[in-house]
Amino acid sequence: MKKITIAIDGFSSCGKSTMAKDLAREIGYIYIDSGAMYRAVTLYALENGIFQGEDIDTERLRQEMDRIGISFRLNPETGRPDTYLNGKNVEREIRSMEVSSHVSPIATLDFVRHALVAQQQAMGKDKGIVMDGRDIGTTVFPDAELKVFVTASPEIRAQRRFDELKAKGQEASFDEILENVKQRDYIDQHRATSPLRKADDALLLDNSHLTIDQQKEWLKEQYLRACREAEEKGNDATPENTPAL
Numbered sequence: 001m002k003k004i005t006i007a008i009d010g011f012s013s014c015g016k017s018t019m020a021k022d023l024a025r026e027i028g029y030i031y032i033d034s035g036a037m038y039r040a041v042t043l044y045a046l047e048n049g050i051f052q053g054e055d056i057d058t059e060r061l062r063q064e065m066d067r068i069g070i071s072f073r074l075n076p077e078t079g080r081p082d083t084y085l086n087g088k089n090v091e092r093e094i095r096s097m098e099v100s101s102h103v104s105p106i107a108t109l110d111f112v113r114h115a116l117v118a119q120q121q122a123m124g125k126d127k128g129i130v131m132d133g134r135d136i137g138t139t140v141f142p143d144a145e146l147k148v149f150v151t152a153s154p155e156i157r158a159q160r161r162f163d164e165l166k167a168k169g170q171e172a173s174f175d176e177i178l179e180n181v182k183q184r185d186y187i188d189q190h191r192a193t194s195p196l197r198k199a200d201d202a203l204l205l206d207n208s209h210l211t212i213d214q215q216k217e218w219l220k221e222q223y224l225r226a227c228r229e230a231e232e233k234g235n236d237a238t239p240e241n242t243p244a245l
Ligand code: DC
Pocket: 012, 034, 035, 036, 038, 039, 103, 104, 107, 132, 133, 134, 135, 136, 188
């Protein structure tokens, strides 16, 4: 079957990574979590004194961008890709509260976005990729054969995060989580470079009232449909655009 490109964007904590990862594993595609790349740059900045308090030494970060090597390698234990920063596995560190609370300003820097978008496009040049993030369908792969924009109400997303924390035995206030979800939505949607928005040709998936299995089933159907359409387009060569033998 012809390989396609799948772009999955959406708000934070709406379950897009779970669904993207599971689809990629099932259909044998590469999975890239683009948020992990913004998190890895943030970790580099934190570890190398590029943050002074909340301020970023943007000139130093700009000069050092080509020293930040980000890659992904499959973890045989989890069956999922781990993130590496300059050869070191940083999957756990990039999910820390410290990185989470510093990543938004890093993700607004245009030179960071340009560098990471170029790397993401290189990773997807042979298709057969599922990438999730905020600007995949709009900026990274505007020609993706399948684009999905995932959303759920802020209350439902806050409840899911609240339940997750509770299951891990961590104390949390629902109101604080809800406030944080709303704040992150605002920052993502109002950034000057590549703000979060649904691409005109993306399918909207509101998963507020869907189970994970229902979501997965929906995505698989969309993938099969997009593949059929890509095959049909490929076979639909008119005489004038059919190359001469
Ligand atoms: O999905 P996440 O929470 O791991 O993303 C981390 C941060 O990176 C978040 O502030 C949004 C930002 N991001 C982005 O600006 N563009 C992307 N393609 C992916 C993530």
